[in-house]
Amino acid sequence: MKPALLRGxxxxxxxxxxxxxxxxxxxNGRIGEIGWNLSPAGGDxxxxxxxxxxxGFIDLHVGVRDPGxxxxxxxxxxxxxxxxxxxxxxxxxxxxxxxxDNRAAAEYVILQAARAGxxxxxxxxxxxxxxxxxxxxxxxxxxxxxxxxxxxxKKPLQSAExxxxxxxxxxxxxxxxxxxxxxxxxxxxxxMHEGYYSTLLGLRGMPAAAEEIMVSRDIALAELTGGRVxxxxxxxxxxxxxxxxAKGKASLSTAGQRNSSLVTAxxxxxxxxxxxxxxxxxxxxxxxxxxxxxxxxxxALIEGLxxxxxxxxxxDHQPSAAEKTSRELDVVPFGIVGLETVLPLCxxALIEPGxxxxxxxxxxxxxxxxxxxxxxxxxxxxxxxxxDVTVIDPQARWTIDPQCFRSKSRNTPFGGWTVQGRVEWxxxxxxxxxxxxx
Amino acid sequence: xxxxxVPRVDAWNRPHLLGLQELSVDEILTVLDLAAELRRRYRAGxxxxxxxxxxxxxxxxxxPSTRTRTSFSLAAKRLSADTVDFSAAGSSLSKGETFLDTxxxxxxxxxxxxxxRHSTSGAPxxxxxxxxxxxxNAGDGTHEHPTQALLDMFTIREHAGRxxxxxxxxxxxxxxxxxxxxNIWGLTKLGARxxxxxxxxLIPPHIERLGVEVSYNLDExxxxxxxxxxxxxxxxxxxxxxxxxxxxxxxxxAMNGARVRRAKPEVLILAPGPINRGVELTPEVADGSxxxxxxxxxxxxxxxxxxxxxxxxxxxxxxxxx
Numbered sequence: 198m199k200p201a202l203l204r205g206x207x208x209x210x211x212x213x214x215x216x217x218x219x220x221x222x223x224x225n226g227r228i229g230e231i232g233w234n235l236s237p238a239g240g241d242x243x244x245x246x247x248x249x250x251x252x253g254f255i256d257l258h259v260g261v262r263d264p265g266x267x268x269x270x271x272x273x274x275x276x277x278x279x280x281x282x283x284x285x286x287x288x289x290x291x292x293x294x295x296x297x298d299n300r301a302a303a304e305y306v307i308l309q310a311a312r313a314g315x316x317x318x319x320x321x322x323x324x325x326x327x328x329x330x331x332x333x334x335x336x337x338x339x340x341x342x343x344x345x346x347x348x349x350x351k352k353p354l355q356s357a358e359x360x361x362x363x364x365x366x367x368x369x370x371x372x373x374x375x376x377x378x379x380x381x382x383x384x385x386x387x388x389m390h391e392g393y394y395s396t397l398l399g400l401r402g403m404p405a406a407a408e409e410i411m412v413s414r415d416i417a418l419a420e421l422t423g424g425r426v427x428x429x430x431x432x433x434x435x436x437x438x439x440x441x442x443a444k445g446k447a448s449l450s451t452a453g454q455r456n457s458s459l460v461t462a463x464x465x466x467x468x469x470x471x472x473x474x475x476x477x478x479x480x481x482x483x484x485x486x487x488x489x490x491x492x493x494x495x496x497a498l499i500e501g502l503x504x505x506x507x508x509x510x511x512x513d514h515q516p517s518a519a520e521k522t523s524r525e526l527d528v529v530p531f532g533i534v535g536l537e538t539v540l541p542l543c544x545x546a547l548i549e550p551g552x553x554x555x556x557x558x559x560x561x562x563x564x565x566x567x568x569x570x571x572x573x574x575x576x577x578x579x580x581x582x583x584x585d586v587t588v589i590d591p592q593a594r595w596t597i598d599p600q601c602f603r604s605k606s607r608n609t610p611f612g613g614w615t616v617q618g619r620v621e622w623x624x625x626x627x628x629x630x631x632x633x634x635x
Numbered sequence: 636x637x638x639x640x641v642p643r644v645d646a647w648n649r650p651h652l653l654g655l656q657e658l659s660v661d662e663i664l665t666v667l668d669l670a671a672e673l674r675r676r677y678r679a680g681x682x683x684x685x686x687x688x689x690x691x692x693x694x695x696x697x698x699p700s701t702r703t704r705t706s707f708s709l710a711a712k713r714l715s716a717d718t719v720d721f722s723a724a725g726s727s728l729s730k731g732e733t734f735l736d737t738x739x740x741x742x743x744x745x746x747x748x749x750x751x752r753h754s755t756s757g758a759p760x761x762x763x764x765x766x767x768x769x770x771x772n773a774g775d776g777t778h779e780h781p782t783q784a785l786l787d788m789f790t791i792r793e794h795a796g797r798x799x800x801x802x803x804x805x806x807x808x809x810x811x812x813x814x815x816x817x818n819i820w821g822l823t824k825l826g827a828r829x830x831x832x833x834x835x836x837l838i839p840p841h842i843e844r845l846g847v848e849v850s851y852n853l854d855e856x857x858x859x860x861x862x863x864x865x866x867x868x869x870x871x872x873x874x875x876x877x878x879x880x881x882x883x884x885x886x887x888x889a890m891n892g893a894r895v896r897r898a899k900p901e902v903l904i905l906a907p908g909p910i911n912r913g914v915e916l917t918p919e920v921a922d923g924s925x926x927x928x929x930x931x932x933x934x935x936x937x938x939x940x941x942x943x944x945x946x947x948x949x950x951x952x953x954x955x956x957x
Contacts, residue, residue, distance in 0.1 A: 393841035397656075399756040399778030399816060402840075479757030525734055525755035527776075 198226050198627055202237035203588060206245025210252060211560035212567075212577035221250055223584040226627030231578065241629075243622060245588055251559045252576050253285025253585035253623060255566040257463055258321065258348065258375060258429055259536065260515045261287075263309060265294025270516040270605045272306070275536070276315030278604035280631040282512065282536040283562075283620040285585035286317040286575055291328065292350035298323035298334035303342030316625055317585075319345040319570065324363045324374060328352050333363060340370040345570050346427065348375035351486060351515075351531070355381050357414060364424025371571065373425035373461070378411035378436065379403075379487065388526055390473040390488040398476055400526070403488055409435035416443045419459040427569050428462040430513050432487035434497035436462075441506040461569045462506070464498050465513035466539050469546035471610065481522045482610040485513070486531035499552050502561060509565040510558075512539045516606030534604045538597055540589065541616030548591075549617070555591070584627040593619035639676075639684035639714075639944075647945045650769045653760050654779035655820035663821055667789050669941035670934070677937070686944055687716035693746035695738060696773070697723045697753045702908055702932060703773050703782070707750045710939035719746060734758065735765055742768045748947055751775075756813075769946045777811045782942055783907050784817030786935040788825065790927050791862050793934070794903050799826030802859045804850075806888055807866035807915060808837045808877075814907045815866055819845050830856050833866075833888060836877040853888050857897040864905040865890055865915040881914055890916040895925055903927050 201223040208219045208231060220235040221228070229238075256279065262270040272289075279287050289306055291297030297306060303320040310318035322344030323334040336347055347367055354360045354376060363374050384403040389395050391402025412428055416439060419426040431437060443460045471489045483489060501507040515532020522529050535542075539562070547553045553561075567576025574582040596615045599607035623631035646661040655663065692711035696704050704720070711718045721741060738749065749768045751759045756776030763770040774780040792798050803822050809815045809831045822829050829847040831838060838849055850856045857863070868884060878884050890904060904916070904926045912918050920926060 391840065393844055396839040396841050397816075397845070399776050399813060401777075479761050481761075520733075523733070523735060525753060525758040525761060527755040 200224050200229070200238040200240025201624065201627065201629065202235060202240055202242045203245045203250050203586070204242055206248045206250035206588065208250045208578065209556050209559045210578035211556050212252075212564040213579060215578065216556050221578065221586070223586065223624060223627045226584055228578050228580050228582055228584050230580070243588065247590070247592065248621060249555060249559070249589040249591055251587055251589065252563040252578055253316075253587045253625065254283045254539070254562040255570075255572070255576055256284050256287040256514065256536065257427070257509055257511050257566045257569060258290050258350075259287040259512065260292070260532065261289040261306075261318070262293060262516060264305070268518040269521075272309035272318065273313040273315070274603060274605040275514070275516070276310060276313045276318060278514070278534070278536040278602060279316045280623050280625075281603045281620065282539050283587040283589065283623060284316055284536060285587065285623060285625045286319065286572070287536075288319045288321050288345060288570065290350040291321050291323040291348065292352070296323050296328050297321070297344070298326050298328070298339070300335065300338040300342035303339050303344045307343050315630060319343070321345065321375065322347045324349045324354060325359060330355055330359065333359070333366065336363070336367055336372070337370060340372055344372070345572075346373045346375050348429070349377070351377050353377045353379040353381055353411065357418065360415065361418050361422060364418055364422040364426060368422065368424045373427045373569065375427045375429050376411070376415050377429050378408050378415055378431075380407040380410050383407035383410075387488070388484055389476045390490045392473055392491050394473040394476055398479070400476065405433040405435060405490065405494065408433045408487060409439065412436040412439045416440070416460050423459065425459050425461070428460070430465045430468065430487055430511065431462050431498065431501070431507065432464070432468045432490050432494060434494050437497045437501035437506055441501065441504070444506060461508045463509040463511045463566070463569070464502065464507050465535070466510050466542045466546065467513070467533060467535065469495060469498055470542055475610065479526055480610060481524065481526055481529040482533055482608050484526060484529055484531055485533055499547070502547065503553060508561075508569055510539070510543060510561045511566075512536045514604075516604055517608045518606055522608045533609050534602065534606050535609075537602050537604060538609065538611055540620055541595075541597070541618045542611065544591070544618035545616055584624055586624040587620060588622040590619050590621050592617065595619055639686045648949045650946055650950045651763045652771045652781055652942050652946055653763060654772060655781050655784055655817045655824070656779065658820075658824070660824050663785070663788070663824060666785055666938065666941050666945065667792060669944065670785075670789055670937040673940050674934070674937040683713055683715065685715045687711065687714035687947060690748065690947060691717045691719060691744075691746045692748045692750065692943065693741050694718060694720045695741065695749055695751045696721065697734065697751070697758075698774070700752055700773070702935070703752065706932070706935045707773060707939050710936050710943055713936070714940055714943060716748070716943070719744070735762065738762055738766060742766055747950065748943060769950055771942055771946060774813055776813065778813050779817045780813040780907075781817050782935065782939050783814050784821045785942070786931055786938040787818055787864060787905055787907070788821050789934045789938055790905065790931045791903060793930070794927060795861060798822065801861040802828045802830065803862040803864065804830045804832050804853075804856055804860045805864050805866060806832045806853060806890070807868055808872060809833050809842065809866070810837045810839045811869070811872070812866045818864060819847055823847070832856055834878045834884065837872070853894065854897060857894055858899070860898050860902055862903040862905060863890060863898065864907070865910070866907065867909065868911065868914050885914055889914060890920045892917065892919050892923075895920055895923065905931060907931070
């Protein structure tokens with residue numbers, strides 16, 4: 198493989214505490230050297246002046262929809278979208294048809310990713326057979342087949358007993374359980390956050406308590422079992438506070454040792470930007486789960502990112518074909534596509550208002566999610582690791598045009614937004630897999 | 636047949652009637668005044684006008700309705716429009732066609748005024764952005780029912796002579812009521828004091844921010860009431876634990892003779908219907924001297940004629956026969 202020299206960029210590698218202007222040399226598909234005035238070693242030179250050179254982004258849970266829902270997305274289109282968004286690795290949700298609840302299905306995910314040849318794909322296996330919430334899936338077999346964690350995706354696990362056993366059992370394989378913390382009875386029929394705007398618009402609300410109850414339950418079960426739980430897409434103030442308390446307790450009890458928190462959490466970038474007021478348009482692209490909340494919740498999420506309560510930012514990529522979204526709000530599926538807009542939306546939500554600085558943002562997109570999945574050498578630029586590298590132009594301004602998405606779906610409320618921050622080049626294992634405008 | 640010169644009012648330039656939230660006081664009064672004029676002329680013997688001759692009005696009811704549908708249909712006919720009725724049952728919807736495709740097909744047949752009822756809040760608003768035709772909201776989910784609120788206000792104004800300064804109590808299931816939301820917008824804009832009253836489970840959060848007072852005690856608020864509007868209680872809400880039983884609901888919130896006597900002698904009893912006798916109100920109240928329920932139905936016709944006329948006029952040169 199040809200070497201590549203990324204010359205003169207701002208190299209940010211949060212896992213190693215690096216933030217400096219430097220050259221980065223990719224050699225034999227690995228991080229060869231970081232330093233000054235490096236020689237290209239016969240390879241291509243990329244002028245990175247004014248740009249940020251960082252580890253490739255990692256998304257903890259992506260709706261890939263393949264197999265079964267190829268009208269929404271395929272592995273090829275999802276991974277192409279991921280690259281365009283700066284992601285070199287994604288974990289794929291198991292809510293396909295058939296569900297990824299057995300070894301063969303997990304191996305199919307890996308096979309499809311190899312066929313696509315874009316970014317890395319880590320399968321997430323189902324917690325329960327058919328994601329039905331009744332009996333455990335073959336977690337050990339799934340782990341053997343490559344599953345890095347277990348989740349019932351957007352179907353919240355209602356049985357505390359099932360979750361308890363799943364946490365205990367998955368501990369054997371050192372795999373976390375990803376939960377979508379939501380009480381199903383309290384949110385039945387809901388399409389948006391319960392509050393002033395749901396009253397105003399006559400839309401069925403989903404109260405914040407529905408999330409807070411389940412977050413508290415999931416934390417209690419992690420502490421009971423010693424299993425690891427990862428809370429997907431937190432959206433409420435109470436949930437952030439509960440996780441903050443749990444992490445505080447864990448770091449006290451493991452004082453002096455490496456902090457091995459049993460609880461981790463992420464937030465979807467769109468929950469940092471839009472509030473329930475957005476539903477006033479009755480736009481189907483504003484129907485997400487968890488829903489856009491009110492401003493006090495958004496503030497709490499940002500504070501959770503600032504103080505490390507939240508470990509990662511996800512795209513919560515949920516593609517839906519146009520024929521599914523061009524409907525009245527009650528019957529439209531939840532979710533929006535996100536892979537290709539994560540970076541500029543993070544800039545808008547966090548960098549522009551000064552809430553976090555670049556190294557912290559990069560950590561939330563790289564080393565943070567890598568730690569959740571214990572992906573070892575991913576999410577860093579350590580010497581010798583496979584070179585998954587993303588180069589960003591932090592100043593570039595552009596307008597989001599869903600028609601230009603690599604994703605097969607266009608369901609986003611951000612079409613037409615003029616944003617800042619663009620992915621320029623993406624390397625996976627040292628191989629250039631994406632370049633802007635090409 | 637009488638010809639009708641609709642006053643060209645600058646106060647109305649909306650091709651759609653989606654809700655009372657976005658209407659100004661002038662726009663609301665424009666509808667009420669035009670409806671009053673239509674009723675005056677109707678009573679003088681002018682029962683049919685040619686104002687919408689050659690225009691086709693589509694009644695798209697994706698949810699069952701008797702009163703509103705008949706009322707709109709008759710209103711259109713009295714204006715000499717052709718009408719086409721569409722209901723969800725037995726339509727292409729049951730063959731899997733989407734709401735939008737259905738509406739577009741009907742529009743392609745030359746329908747320029749579309750009366751829409753749908754069980755999803757916001758459905759008419761969304762539809763109005765995808766069609767050339769005018770959309771008149773005949774009730775969307777639990778959001779708004781503008782013509783019902785307009786006819787309620789018309790009836791109140793007719794009997795009480797005014798709306799400003801009156802105390803109007805909306806009783807019952809506020810949470811699920813589109814009639815309540817439209818009444819709240821309309822009445823507060825016109826200067827009434829509005830009290831919403833019902834079981835606490837059926838009063839939605841933050842409703843005070845819409846400018847109303849909240850009460851859980853009907854007997855307490857009745858002495859101040861000039862008008863009481865009794866919203867329909869759906870029996871299935873009981874199963875979702877919103878209240879323990881119809882019996883208990885009626886005990887606290889049904890309008891009976893004794894409660895009418897607690898109110899002012901000139902109190903007006905309204906109900907958007909369909910009414911459940913013995914639940915929201917007893918037969919003696921429904922058929923009693925303070926009830927204006929059937930007046931509401933009569934007035935609804937003139938209010939809907941006014942709405943069709945105003946929206947049609949505001950269309951100007953927009954669209955037409957494809």
